[in-house]
Amino acid sequence: MSELSLSFACWDYDRTKALREGRVRAEGIALNQLILPVEETFYRQLRHREFDVSEMSLSSYLLTLDEPDPPFVALPVFPSRFFRHQSIYVNERSGVVRPEDLAGKRVGVPEYQMTAAVWQRGILAEYHGVPVESVTYWTGGLEQGGREEKIPLDLPGHIRVRPIPRDRNLSEMLAAGELDAVYSAGQPSCFGREPHVRRLFPDFRRVEEDYFRLTRIFPIMHVVVVKRPLYERHPWIARSLYKAFEESLRHAYEDLRHRNALKVMLPWLEEHVRETLDVLGEDYWAYGLERNRHVLDRFAAYSHDQGLASKRWAPEQIVLGQASDGFLL
Missing domain, CATH: 3.40.190.10 (Periplasmic binding protein-like II)
Incomplete structure (x- = not known):
C-alpha cells in the first residue's frame, strides 16, 4: 500500500x-x-x-x-506557546503606569481576533482590572500599513474596534502618542529606540512566572x-x-x-x-x-467573552480527544 x-x-x-x-x-x-x-x-x-x-x-x-x-x-x-505579558507596550507619556491605567485608552492590535491579543485582553481583564470593553482598539499592521482581519468579525456593539489609516502602522502611532499602548505578538520597532515606549510589565519574567504558578497556564x-x-x-x-x-x-x-x-x-x-x-x-x-484542558477552556472563555466565538467551546470540541492508551480517538 x-x-x-x-x-x-x-x-x-x-x-x-x-x-x-x-x-x-x-x-x-x-x-x-x-x-x-x-x-x-x-x-x-x-x-x-x-x-x-x-x-x-x-x-x-x-x-x-x-x-x-x-x-x-x-x-x-x-x-x-508564549507568555504574552511581555508583549504589551505602552507610551509612558499617556499616563499608563499600572495595568489598570489602560482603561479608557487607545490600544493598537494587529488584528482584534489574533490569539496573542485574546490572551492579553483576557489576562488584563481577569487579573488586572482592565475590562475588555473599557478600551478602544485600533487595528492595523505593526510595521506596515494595510493589514486587515483574516476573518470577518461580527462584534457586539459594546466592543469598539476601529482600523487605523492604511498608510500608517501601529509602531509609529505608539511612538507619536496617537496610541497609548500596543498589544502584539512581535516587538514594535519603536521599542528600544524611543525612550518613552516601554513594556507595561518591565519585570515581565517574574510576572509571567507568578501567572503560571497561579493558573498553571502556559498559553x-x-x-x-x-x-x-x-x-x-x-x-x-x-x-x-x-x-x-x-x-x-x-x-x-x-x-x-x-x-x-x-x-x-x-x-x-x-x-x-x-x-x-x-x-x-x-x-x-x-x-x-487532557494535559491542556484547562488552557483550552480558559482561552475558549476569553474568546466568547470578547465577542469572537459564538459560544464557549468545550476543550473536546476544540481538539480531538485521546483514548486511555494515549492515541487519538
Missing part, C-alpha cells in the same frame, strides 16, 4: 525539526513540510485552504468552528489542523500524525539537554533549561487534550 502524500505548512520550529529532517516519520504518510512564516500560512490556509495539514492560530481556528461547514479538525498539537498560541474532508476520508491519519508530532517533540527536548556540544547558540543553556524546568515542570510543552 502506497503512502498518503500530504502537504504540511509550518514555521521552522525545533519541535518539528525531526519530522522535517526525516528522523521521525508519520506512519503511512509522506509528509511534505513547507517552511513558511506563520502569517503567510494562516492567510493562505484560512482564505484558500491550500494545505492538507497546517499550523493555525488558535483564535482563528475557533472562529472557523462557527461556520456552517467547519473546514478544519484540530489535533492536540501546539507548535507555538497556547497555535494548533495543528487537518482539512476536515481529508480527515473524514482517512480518520487514521490523526493518530499517525499525533504520534509523529509527539516523537518530534521528544527529540527537541533531548536537543536542549545535549551537553557534549551546544546545539543552540546560548552559552548558559543548561542554566536556562534548569530555571525553566524549576518553574514550569518537566513536561512544560505538553501535547494532548
Whole structure:
C-alpha cells in the first residue's frame, strides 16, 4: 500500500525539526513540510485552504468552528506557546503606569481576533482590572500599513474596534502618542529606540512566572489542523500524525539537554533549561487534550467573552480527544 502524500505548512520550529529532517516519520504518510512564516500560512490556509495539514492560530481556528461547514479538525498539537505579558507596550507619556491605567485608552492590535491579543485582553481583564470593553482598539499592521482581519468579525456593539489609516502602522502611532499602548505578538520597532515606549510589565519574567504558578497556564498560541474532508476520508491519519508530532517533540527536548556540544547558540543553556524546568515542570510543552484542558477552556472563555466565538467551546470540541492508551480517538 502506497503512502498518503500530504502537504504540511509550518514555521521552522525545533519541535518539528525531526519530522522535517526525516528522523521521525508519520506512519503511512509522506509528509511534505513547507517552511513558511506563520502569517503567510494562516492567510493562505484560512482564505484558500491550500494545505492538507497546517499550523493555525488558535483564535482563528475557533472562529472557523462557527461556520456552517467547519473546514478544519484540530489535533492536540501546539507548535507555538508564549507568555504574552511581555508583549504589551505602552507610551509612558499617556499616563499608563499600572495595568489598570489602560482603561479608557487607545490600544493598537494587529488584528482584534489574533490569539496573542485574546490572551492579553483576557489576562488584563481577569487579573488586572482592565475590562475588555473599557478600551478602544485600533487595528492595523505593526510595521506596515494595510493589514486587515483574516476573518470577518461580527462584534457586539459594546466592543469598539476601529482600523487605523492604511498608510500608517501601529509602531509609529505608539511612538507619536496617537496610541497609548500596543498589544502584539512581535516587538514594535519603536521599542528600544524611543525612550518613552516601554513594556507595561518591565519585570515581565517574574510576572509571567507568578501567572503560571497561579493558573498553571502556559498559553497556547497555535494548533495543528487537518482539512476536515481529508480527515473524514482517512480518520487514521490523526493518530499517525499525533504520534509523529509527539516523537518530534521528544527529540527537541533531548536537543536542549545535549551537553557534549551546544546545539543552540546560548552559552548558559543548561542554566536556562534548569530555571525553566524549576518553574514550569518537566513536561512544560505538553501535547494532548487532557494535559491542556484547562488552557483550552480558559482561552475558549476569553474568546466568547470578547465577542469572537459564538459560544464557549468545550476543550473536546476544540481538539480531538485521546483514548486511555494515549492515541487519538
